[in-house]
């Protein structure tokens with residue numbers, strides 16, 4: 001088909017045609033509903049708030065059940081995230097609900113890093129989903145999606161203002177998750193104080209640029225209720241699973257000596273508003289926003305970090321294949337560079353070691369020569385000493401022979417002239433005065 005034909009074809013107006021009778025595609029929404037119901041839904045709530053603020057009680061009250069809970073201690077050295085998943089069923093709809101508790105939040109003396117484990121947990125869930133998406137054999141259909149759909153941020157009912165920990169944490173989370181701030185234990189604050197507290201919280205959030213989740217107003221069916229509810233934020237809630245008799249009805253409430261706070265009484269607190277907005281009206285929007293806004297942002301940043309782009313520097317579309325090839329070349333180049341660096345490093349190291357060894361060898365040689373010289377000197381001295389001793393021994397032997405000759409001569413003379421004996425003996429003992437014989441040894 002020629003290019004001009006193609007243009008004409010695509011520019012052609014769509015024509016509305018009426019059907020002659022029932023065809024059946026009006027059942028598409030029903031098919032979708034049926035498919036979704038069979039598949040079931042998942043919803044993941046993150047509860048952030050200080051220890052004992054009423055997180056577990058509110059969850060039990062919201063879903064009208066008793067989840068597993070255990071009191072957190074105030075001595076955690078860092079915030080840790082504890083997810084628990086439950087299968088719930090209402091009519092024929094299955095809900096896989098995960099409640100993630102930020103255990104130990106606000107308990108550390110230094111709270112600078114309190115937000116970090118929460119952010120890391122949210123990112124890890126995004127990363128797991130991205131890895132599944134990038135797999136060749138994906139199974140997103142039955143993948144257990146653990147991405148956080150909503151963060152219920154429990155504000156302590158001080159009546160003053162938000163703590164810096166709250167502002168910092170919400171700021172760090174607002175681009176990653178839908179935040180719904182709630183004032184916990186709202187029965188502990190008076191009506192007029194609560195009104196002022198709500199205004200103060202909202203103005204602080206705005207002035208610090210914290211983006212909280214806004215109930216959507218683009219769908220006609222819920223636009224009105226959602227815009228009214230947006231004006232009620234943050235919801236002031238009371239939680240209780242205790243049932244108290246009011247009139248002739250059993251209601252969930254908190255009973256005090258001075259009266260009863262009914263959880264589901266809209267003039268007592270905003271619990272019903274929260275339940276309506278979170279579960280009945282906007283649960284699907286929260287899931288959708290998580291996927292299309294927060295996850296999309298994470299995915300984009302991650303892929304850009306990995307070097308993927310949609311367009312090249314000339315604003316031309318960049319195919320995945322090209323990006324991959326460019327990245328591969330970059331990687332191989334880098335690898336080669338690293339290899340060359342390592343080789344050079346190895347050569348230098350060998351040279352260094354060689355020089356060190358040579359130096360050591362030279363030192364050893366010098367030492368050896370020195371020892372050799374000493375040895376020769378010693379040898380020479382010993383040789384000299386030996387020569388001296390030999391000379392002395394020869395001299396001694398000569399004297400010994402002379403003495404013996406003299407002795408024998410004198411003996412002979414004695415035997416011939418016994419009268420001259422004493423005189424000769426005297427002569428014998430007056431021989432060289434410097435030498436004598438002691439115990440057979442010659443002493444000078």
Ligand code: GTP
Pocket residue numbers: 050051052053054055056057058070071072073104184185186187188237238239240254
């Ligand atoms: P950890 O999991 O240990 O951090 O505590 P938590 O935030 O889950 O609080 P939890 O629901 O265990 O409640 C702590 C205490 O607060 C309990 O004694 C609850 O009865 C009480 N509590 C819970 N909700 C409310 C409330 O709305 N108002 C008041 N006054 N007390 C509440």
Ligand code: MG
Pocket residue numbers: 055056057069070071072101
């Ligand atoms: Mg708890």
